[in-house]
Amino acid sequence: MPPSLNIIGAGHVGRALGRLFAASGAFEVRGVLATSFVSASEAVDFIGAGTPAAGMADLGPADVWMLAVPDDQIAAVCEAVAASHALVGAVVFHCSGAKSSAELSGAASAGALAASIHPIRSFADPARVAQDFAGTWCGIEGAPGALALLEPALLAIGARLAPVDAAAKTVYHAAAVFASNYLVTVLDTALRAYVAAGIPEADARELARPLAMETLENVFRLGPEAALSGPVARGDMATVARQQVAVAGWDAGAGKLYAALADATVQLAARRNSKKIDKPA
Structure with missing residues (x-):
């Protein structure tokens, strides 16, 4: 069985990556939590896998947790996950280009391996992204153990990997702003x-x-x-x-x-x- 994946944040990024991971068999998508149960249900339909969750307590255990939430919510959501679930040995990653894996210190303190995966493209049309994701560059950084699990999953969906210095993550994101x-x-x-x-x-x-x-x-x-x-x-x-x-x-x-x-x-x-x-x- 592939590693299990819980998704928190079912906007364009969460939906597109969720569909890609599920379709490739890289992860077994389990719980999907969004801003509402309706949104979570719609995301599950889009992804083609998983179970919608009404709240954090409805999410079961998972090998991997993807936090596809706005940048200013990453730390708080991470703390909420760490407070309600056992994370020892799990991988927790976010999808921000502006913030590093250090934003997930709450999960790391709870025994998780933290990472950041930033797909470098527009997600305005998640269906289109899921259809032609192959060749997309992803900026990656984080704990070696987390990357050892995430890198094969990203390669399975056609990503190209660009290791980023976590200490220079803000400069990395500024590069995209300049370009x-x-x-x-x-x-x-x-x-x-x-x-x-x-x-x-x-x-x-x-x-x-x-x-x-x-x-x-x-x-x-x-x-x-x-x-x-x-x-x-x-x-x-x-x-x-x-x-x-x-x-x-x-x-x-x-x-x-x-x-x-x-x-x-x-x-x-x-x-x-x-x-x-x-x-x-």
């Missing part, structure tokens, strides 16, 4: 600047699209140092200074963003030069 959220913010500023220069918004998107797409492709194909182009890469700081004044005059917030990005880009250009990468024409 996704802040990228949107930078592109929004670029589009607004085009519009400020008299270009219609729809046309601005078409102007920015090939430039942004080719740049992203170059970053992932060549690396950021080789992909860097523009005035900073050429050492044309006079142009940078003129742009800084113009952007700040147009929009004070965009001016601050430009200045911060210019400073960071100067450092990137220095790395480029130290590697003796040819400067762009």
